[in-house]
Amino acid sequence: GDSVTQMEGPVTLSEEAFLTINCTYTATGYPSLFWYVQYPGEGLQLLLKATKADDKGSNKGFEATYRKETTSFHLEKGSVQVSDSAVYFCALKPGAQKLVFGQGTRLTINP
Amino acid sequence: EAGVAQSPRYKIIEKRQSVAFWCNPISGHATLYWYQQILGQGPKLLIQFQNNGVVDDSQLPKDRFSAERLKGVDSTLKIQPAKLEDSAVYLCASSLGGANVLTFGAGSRLTVL
Numbered sequence: 001g002d003s004v005t006q007m008e009g010p011v012t013l014s015e016e017a018f019l020t021i022n023c024t025y026t027a028t029g030y031p032s033l034f035w036y037v038q039y040p041g042e043g044l045q046l047l048l049k050a051t052k053a054d055d056k057g058s059n060k061g062f063e064a065t066y067r068k069e070t071t072s073f074h075l076e077k078g079s080v081q082v083s084d085s086a087v088y089f090c091a092l093k094p095g096a097q098k099l100v101f102g103q104g105t106r107l108t109i110n111p
Numbered sequence: 112e113a114g115v116a117q118s119p120r121y122k123i124i125e126k127r128q129s130v131a132f133w134c135n136p137i138s139g140h141a142t143l144y145w146y147q148q149i150l151g152q153g154p155k156l157l158i159q160f161q162n163n164g165v166v167d168d169s170q171l172p173k174d175r176f177s178a179e180r181l182k183g184v185d186s187t188l189k190i191q192p193a194k195l196e197d198s199a200v201y202l203c204a205s206s207l208g209g210a211n212v213l214t215f216g217a218g219s220r221l222t223v224l
Binding site: 045046089096097099103 | 115144151152153154155156159166167202204208209210212213214215216217218
């Protein structure tokens with residue numbers, strides 16, 4: 001079945017460091033890909049998405065490119081801030097079927 | 112627009128008791144989802160409604176969990192009787208249609224003692 005594998009956490013970085021959180025997926029067909037973020041005490045929020053191969057999703061300085069050849073959707077940010085501390089979830093959605101999540105990666109940014 | 116509303120935010124019960132969670136989706140959103148998020152794991156779909164019909168309930172433990180979406184608007188998820196392993200955050204989400212982006216509520220955190 002469809003599945004998502006994320007980089008193991010937790011990840012701890014210093015402010016202004018470069019961030020990469022790896023995400024690979026297994027799916028039949030061509031799913032849409034997402035990154036959701038969960039800040040402490042809050043619900044899941046959509047961070048960015050990509051709906052087809054080579055699409056780049058971006059928001060709040062974060063980027064991820066839909067790589068069909070490597071079945072990946074890695075999340076990157078050039079300079080992280082303390083306020084980026086949260087749990088990040090990679091997810092896929094094949095059309096009208098259910099959204100399937102990875103296990104999440106906890107990110108902590110130290111000042 | 113108003114977001115997805117859920118209540119209660121927190122609930123503590125003893126095992127074998129029952130509990131119910133309520134969700135009001137974004138107005139006009141035809142598709143409603145209930146997810147279970149156990150601590151340290153990604154959310155897992157329990158049930159998906161399209162209007163008031165069930166699209167996917169393959170991972171719903173039907174011996175103890177039930178859900179309904181009367182009139183195709185708000186929804187209730189019930190657990191009866193609860194087990195220790197049901198301790199989790201129950202997330203409700205909605206979308207305009209099945210292929211659209213999901214908007215999540217803040218969640219209802221259940222602790223079973």
